[in-house]
Amino acid sequence: MQGTTEDTRAAAYTPTDRTVPTRSAERASYDKELVHAILDEGYVCHLGFVRDGAPVVLPTLYGRVGERLYVHGSTGSRPLRMTGQADPGLPVCLTVTHVDGLVLARSAFHHSINYRSVMVHGTAYEVTDPEERRLALDALVDHVVPGRAADSRPGNKKELAATAVIRLDLEEVSAKVRTGGADDEPEDMDLPHWAGVVPLRKGYETPVRNADLAPGVELPDYLAAL
């Protein structure tokens, strides 16, 4: 697997009919590194599936291990139950979006937002292998705070039995990114309305200790660093 052609192919997802946008094609990307970065920065994905012929969009935590995404939930929750029953798996669409800025244009029409999103189409399968389940659950905790899985009590038999894990491979994937200022029409340049971007920022506030936390337990460095 050496040579320029092979390397280029490995670094990007292959576009499909579903991942090539009908408009704003210049915003689309299939670059794996970009896709991973957008996924790793998010806390919640929006998982879409079809129930009784109608769409459902569920906000839920997720984790990534290489080219696989994992979602977990109670064995009693609807999508998890459906995945277990479904053969061969449950068709899903998983989307992660970051809003980076508000784009104000002179014209109402050109108002927009700057964003980075990833959309994954595919089939979700229930994970039953104990070792893959353990890796997936660690990835879900580490996705919230990197390194945290090692600094918490692992799941016990009862908890593991109550938890379903589903897997979605990163195969049919695209990113979409908008950056930059407002794109007004040439004839609007002299209008008196302000145009530009209000950048948004994700901020962390001071961690709040649980009321029942023993007095001796100090804030770990990986949280103080946030």
Added chain:
Amino acid sequence: MQGTTEDTRAAAYTPTDRTVPTRSAERASYDKELVHAILDEGYVCHLGFVRDGAPVVLPTLYGRVGERLYVHGSTGSRPLRMTGQADPGLPVCLTVTHVDGLVLARSAFHHSINYRSVMVHGTAYEVTDPEERRLALDALVDHVVPGRAADSRPGNKKELAATAVIRLDLEEVSAKVRTGGADDEPEDMDLPHWAGVVPLRKGYETPVRNADLAPGVELPDYLAAL
């Protein structure tokens, strides 16, 4: 329409099979005021629909006018085209989620996030009435920054012809909210792992003027106040 019974009914959405969760029922709410507040604070919704039997989850801007949500897009974009063709309308699920904090528990199992989300099930219809379209497009711009529609050049004939607007009524709606600290098991209270919440905050940075903005145009007060 007076009296306690009527007022109570008007202040909440009626739960349905789709909006009553199978678990964590204590997190669900049907309160209209709460639902409106969550919707109004978001910038992007995740719109789910079914295409060729598979789900699609699209991040997109939205606006609210009373008990109606509006989404817009190019007349050439897929969901907008599908809504126009569909009779009687396109089944959708529209979800808005805010991540308010990272919940770190002593046990891996009880890690979570604090969040507020709204899920709307229903049927989206294309809006063709010019006056409703105007109101909807103003609401979409004002949703980005309140008051902005009045301070920008309204859409012209060409722009309006290129823009499709769809409507989704707020009827089958639920909110889901998690707040507070980690809920660890009684037997885990003395474990040495830190437990608590890392609150997240949405921040605005200094607005960035468009490079092509005329020198005399000052930042409006409603942006300076963000």
